[in-house]
Each structure stands twice: as structure tokens, then as C-alpha cells.
Amino acid sequence: MNGRSRGSLVLAVAAVILFGGLSIWLQAARDSMPLATSDNETLYVTERAAGRGVFTHRLLAADLYWIRAIQYFGSRSRVARVRQTDPFEPPPSLSLETPVSFDQLYSLLDISTTLDPRFNIAYRFGAIFLAAQYPEGPGRPDLAVALLKKALITSPEKWQYWHDIGFVYYWNRHEYRQASEAFQRGADLPGAPWWLRSLAATTLVRGGDRETSRLLWRQLAETAENEDARHAANIKLMQLDAIDQIERLQTVIDAVAARTKEPVTSWRVLLNAGALRAVPRDPTGEEYRLSSGRVTVSSQSSLFPLPVEPGSSPRP
Amino acid sequence: MKTLGWIAINGFREAVRDKVMYSLVAFAVLLIVASYIVGELTAGQDVKITKDLGLSAIGIFGLFMAIFIGIGLVSKEVERRSIYSLLAKPIRRSDLVIGKYLGLVLTLVVNVAVMTAALYLVLAYLGTEESDLARQAREAPLLDPALLKAVGLMLVQLMVVTATALFFSTFSTPILSAVLTFLVYVAGFFSADLRNFDQVVDSRVVQALARGLYYMLPNLASFDVTAQVVHGLPITWRYMAVTTAYGLTYITILLVMSATIFSRRDFK
Numbered sequence: 001m002n003g004r005s006r007g008s009l010v011l012a013v014a015a016v017i018l019f020g021g022l023s024i025w026l027q028a029a030r031d032s033m034p035l036a037t038s039d040n041e042t043l044y045v046t047e048r049a050a051g052r053g054v055f056t057h058r059l060l061a062a063d064l065y066w067i068r069a070i071q072y073f074g075s076r077s078r079v080a081r082v083r084q085t086d087p088f089e090p091p092p093s094l095s096l097e098t099p100v101s102f103d104q105l106y107s108l109l110d111i112s113t114t115l116d117p118r119f120n121i122a123y124r125f126g127a128i129f130l131a132a133q134y135p136e137g138p139g140r141p142d143l144a145v146a147l148l149k150k151a152l153i154t155s156p157e158k159w160q161y162w163h164d165i166g167f168v169y170y171w172n173r174h175e176y177r178q179a180s181e182a183f184q185r186g187a188d189l190p191g192a193p194w195w196l197r198s199l200a201a202t203t204l205v206r207g208g209d210r211e212t213s214r215l216l217w218r219q220l221a222e223t224a225e226n227e228d229a230r231h232a233a234n235i236k237l238m239q240l241d242a243i244d245q246i247e248r249l250q251t252v253i254d255a256v257a258a259r260t261k262e263p264v265t266s267w268r269v270l271l272n273a274g275a276l277r278a279v280p281r282d283p284t285g286e287e288y289r290l291s292s293g294r295v296t297v298s299s300q301s302s303l304f305p306l307p308v309e310p311g312s313s314p315r316p
Numbered sequence: 317m318k319t320l321g322w323i324a325i326n327g328f329r330e331a332v333r334d335k336v337m338y339s340l341v342a343f344a345v346l347l348i349v350a351s352y353i354v355g356e357l358t359a360g361q362d363v364k365i366t367k368d369l370g371l372s373a374i375g376i377f378g379l380f381m382a383i384f385i386g387i388g389l390v391s392k393e394v395e396r397r398s399i400y401s402l403l404a405k406p407i408r409r410s411d412l413v414i415g416k417y418l419g420l421v422l423t424l425v426v427n428v429a430v431m432t433a434a435l436y437l438v439l440a441y442l443g444t445e446e447s448d449l450a451r452q453a454r455e456a457p458l459l460d461p462a463l464l465k466a467v468g469l470m471l472v473q474l475m476v477v478t479a480t481a482l483f484f485s486t487f488s489t490p491i492l493s494a495v496l497t498f499l500v501y502v503a504g505f506f507s508a509d510l511r512n513f514d515q516v517v518d519s520r521v522v523q524a525l526a527r528g529l530y531y532m533l534p535n536l537a538s539f540d541v542t543a544q545v546v547h548g549l550p551i552t553w554r555y556m557a558v559t560t561a562y563g564l565t566y567i568t569i570l571l572v573m574s575a576t577i578f579s580r581r582d583f584k
Binding site: 005008009012015016019020022023024026027029030031033035057058059060062063066067070071116118120121226227 | 354357361364365368369371372375376447450453455511530531535538541542543544546547549551552554555558559561562565566568569572573575576579580
């Protein structure tokens with residue numbers, strides 16, 4: 001090794017040491033600047049660990065799990081609805097087939113929101129999926145609330161999650177005091193809309209009242225973050241309208257039955273008696289069904305099955 | 317300096333002749349097709365998913381370019397025996413290494429710029445179909461300039477990977493270089509765990525070793541700010557500056573070592 005060569009080697013080693021020291025200093029400086037993120041522990045893995053599992057592409061992985069959750073929910077819900085409306089399908093208590101399972105839904109949503117803890121739509125839509133009653137969903141409002149509370153760990157400033165928790169307590173669990181508390185907590189947050197506070201008060205005083213339910217769904221339709229959520233809220237509003245109409249029709253039917261002393265078995269009887277001018281239709285335009293003197297929505301209608309209203313016994 | 321520029325431009329031309337640009341077309345088509353398909357599947361999350369998909373695609377395509385072109389910078393010259401004619405010219409070996417590296421960086425910059433433009437175009441198109449509801453619900457602007465922060469740091473990350481590939485290729489075979497670079501890339505995402513080793517291990521020797529490794533391996537996870545950008549969270553200019561400075565320092569170390577090894581390599 002000649003002198004020049006030795007000199008350049010020494011220079012290279014010195015440069016590596018110098019820049020190595022600078023690199024360590026910069027690394028330490030950057031470590032003291034944490035980025036806005038959450039590091040919450042979950043049942044499966046932490047966000048960081050999950051993120052490293054897919055290197056830098058954890059948002060994409062979260063999207064894939066979200067798409068899987070939607071497809072899983074949609075396909076299961078469709079099968080369950082088809083079974084429910086099949087006239088040859090025996091009642092669940094006599095059926096040999098087990099009910100359609102939604103057991104992976106929460107796991108898929110949990111993984112998706114673990115990979116992307118700010119995946120707003122996965123929390124809000126996921127909670128609707130989880131809380132939906134069978135056959136539309138698994139009927140697990142407890143898991144819906146758990147998912148929304150997980151959202152609040154990352155985004156405690158979002159009143160929308162408290163609104164959704166209150167909604168689940170109101171509509172799915174019929175626990176009006178807790179619903180009111182959740183609405184109130186949302187209303188206390190900066191940027192919350194004025195109506196959330198009045199919703200909290202109304203829920204506490206008149207929980208279970210159909211008008212309160214209507215108000216709740218209307219607010220949800222108006223504040224929906226996408227067309228699907230707005231459509232779902234509008235369906236619920238139409239279902240409430242259908243319940244109103246069915247109650248009025250039932251009064252007419254009962255009156256005709258009392259006058260003729262015979263059960264009303266078809267719309268023709270009512271038309272001939274002059275009680276109705278046409279076969280009544282639900283808000284979607286589908287004809288109502290009349291069976292054994294009771295009015296129901298057709299199984300072909302997008303309003304089928306009608307929801308169990310808070311504060312009422314299950315619909316037959 | 318002129319020599320460096322000449323080598324860099326030639327390196328860029330060579331990379332273009334390597335049909336790298338075709339991957340861009342593939343990327344753009346993939347992105348456009350995917351964003352249309354996912355829009356139908358994701359309950360109104362097409363903009364978020366297009367951003368996620370677009371940024372991930374830039375990272376993945378960029379990584380392939382960085383590794384597979386990076387390892388060939390030196391080995392191709394040796395393989396084709398064109399290294400002899402190059403070394404016969406009045407060019408310093410260190411200039412050759414650094415010039416070739418700059419050529420590849422230029423290729424990466426052009427590729428990433430085209431991919432970013434494609435991403436913005438797709439987002440702009442999605443904007444024409446976006447409903448008022450979706451517009452109000454968005455966490456970040458559709459054509460968010462902050463996307464450039466994520467792309468910028470991703471570019472620095474790719475430059476680190478390229479320098480790593482170049483470093484290994486100065487003393488190893490192309491396949492081994494690719495494997496080693498990929499291993500460093502993977503380790504680079506886990507290196508932050510080494511920092512917290514003292515919380516799980518009692519041995520002081522292991523703790524010191526882990527901390528040493530933490531500073532030795534490139535911390536590639538710190539260049540990833542896609543989550544913050546997609547969700548409209550703040551990324552300070554100070555963070556950008558320190559992380560970029562860290563990346564450039566790391567690249568300098570790798571280039572000094574690559575140039576030193578290459579200068580001492582015997583091609584007889």
C-alpha cells in the first residue's frame with residue numbers, strides 16, 4: 001500500500017466515522033419528534049407491529065381487510081335474508097341448518113382498524129354492520145360499541161363516534177339513559193352540532209318514542225358521510241313511515257272486521273266495502289301483504305323485515 | 317463535477333434503455349383500473365384507497381427499481397467487460413461509483429415524478445365524480461399537496477436502498493447483493509424495536525449491541541409518513557428536514573464505503 005493509497009483509506013475511515021456520528025445524532029434528534037399516531041394495544045397486535053408486518057403498506061393492508069369485511073358482511077347478510085324470506089324454510093328453531101354466522105366480522109374490522117387506527121368509515125360503518133339485527137347482521141351491539149370506543153382512543157375529538165355509540169344504545173339496546181349520556185358526551189366536544197345536545201335531552205325524556213327515532217335517523221341521513229350510509233338511514237325512515245301506515249291500515253281492517261263480523265282475508269274485501277280506494281303500497285311502492293287479518297310489508301320490499309322499534313315487543 | 321454529471325446522465329440513459337419506463341405505464345394502468353374497481357367495493361372510500369394504493373405502488377415499484385438497477389450498476393460493467401475501457405479513461409473510480417449512483421437517483425426521481433403525476437391525475441378524475449357528501453367527509457384535500465411530503469420522504473428512502481444495493485454490489489455477486497439489500501430493507505423497518513431492547517433484556521452487553529445495531533441499520537420506517545398524509549395529520553417541516561438529513565448522511569456513508577471498496581477492487 002503506497003502513501004497516497006493509505007491516505008485515501010484514512011480519509012475514507014475518517015469520513016465514515018464523522019458521518020456515522022452525524023447519523024447517530026440525527027437519528028436521536030428525529031426520535032425526539034414523534035409523529036401524530038396511536039400506539040394502542042389490541043387483542044391481536046399493536047399498530048406498529050402490524051404495520052411492520054406489511055412494511056410500509058399497512059394502510060393498503062387495512063383497505064384490503066375493510067374490503068374483505070364488506071364482502072363478508074354483504075354475502076352473509078344476503079344468504080341470511082334469502083333464508084328468512086324463503087317460504088319453504090322452516091323457522092330457525094326447527095331448521096336443521098345453523099343460522100348464518102357472522103363470527104369473523106368483528107375480527108376483520110378489528111384488524112382493519114388496528115392497521116389503520118384512523119380508518120373512520122371502518123369504525124362507523126363497521127358498527128352499523130355489527131349492530132344490525134339478524135338476518136341483516138350479527139346483532140352484536142356490544143361489539144359495535146367496543147369498535148366505536150376503540151375509535152375514540154385514537155380520535156377522542158370526534159363527536160361522531162359518541163353520536164354512533166348513543167345511536168347503538170338507543171336503537172339496538174334500547175338503553176336510553178346510556179344513549180343520552182353518549183349523545184351528551186359528543187355534544188360536549190368542540191365542533192359538535194347544536195342538535196346533539198337536544199337529542200340527548202329528548203332521548204332521556206322520550207326514549208323509545210317513534211318521533212325520537214325518526215329524528216335520530218333523519219339526523220343520521222343528513223350527516224351521513226357517504227351515499228350508502230344515507231341510503232341506509234333513508235330506508236329506516238321509510239320503515240318508520242311504513243309502521244305508521246300499517247298501524248292506520250290495521251285500524252281500518254279491524255273496524256271492517258268488527259262491522260262484518262268476519263275476518264278480513266284480502267284487500268278485495270276492503271275495496272268492496274269502500275274502506276280503501278286501492279291496494280295500499282309501502283313507501284317504496286311495493287304492495288302491502290294482508291294475511292290472517294294482519295298487514296305486513298312484502299318480503300319483496302326493500303323495507304322487509306321491519307325493525308323492532310325501541311320500546312315495543314318484537315313484530316310477528 | 318463535469319465528469320460526475322456525464323456519468324450520471326449516461327447512467328440515466330442506460331436505465332431508460334433498460335425499459336424501466338414500461339413499469340410506469342403498467343403502474344398507471346394498474347392504478348386507474350384498481351381505483352375504479354375499489355370504488356365500487358369500499359362504501360365511498362375510493363379516494364382514500366386510491367391514495368393508499370398509489371403511495372404503496374410508488375413504494376413497491378420504486379423498491380424494485382432501486383434494488384434491481386442498483387445491484388447492476390457495477391456488476392453489469394464487469395460482466396460486459398466495459399469496466400476496462402471505463403477505467404482506462406481519466407476517471408477516478410470513486411467518480412464512477414458516485415456518478416452511476418446519481419444516474420440511478422435521477423432515474424428514480426423521474427419515475428417517481430411520473431407515478432406521482434399519474435396519482436394526482438387519477439385523484440383529479442375521481443374528484444369530478446365525487447359527491448358533496450364524500451367531499452365533506454374527507455379528512456384531507458383531494459389533491460393534497462402534502463402527498464408530496466410522503467412521496468419526497470419515500471424518494472429519500474429509495475435513495476438509501478439504492479445506495480445499499482450499490483454498496484453490496486461493489487464486493488458481491490448481483491444475486492447476493494439483491495438478497496442482502498432486501499434483508500437490510502426488511503431490517504430497516506424493524507430497527508426501531510432494537511431501540512427499546514433495554515426494556516425487555518437485562519444483559520447490558522445485549523442492550524449495547526441492540527442499540528449499536530439500531531444506529532447502524534437504516535431506520536426506514538421513519539421515512540414512511542403515508543398514514544399521516546392520508547389522514548390529514550400534521551408533518552412538521554422540521555421532521556421532514558431532519559429525516560431527509562438523516563437519509564442523506566446515511567447515503568454519504570454508504571457511498572464513501574462503496575467508493576473505497578471499488579477503488580481497491582482488482583479487476584484482473
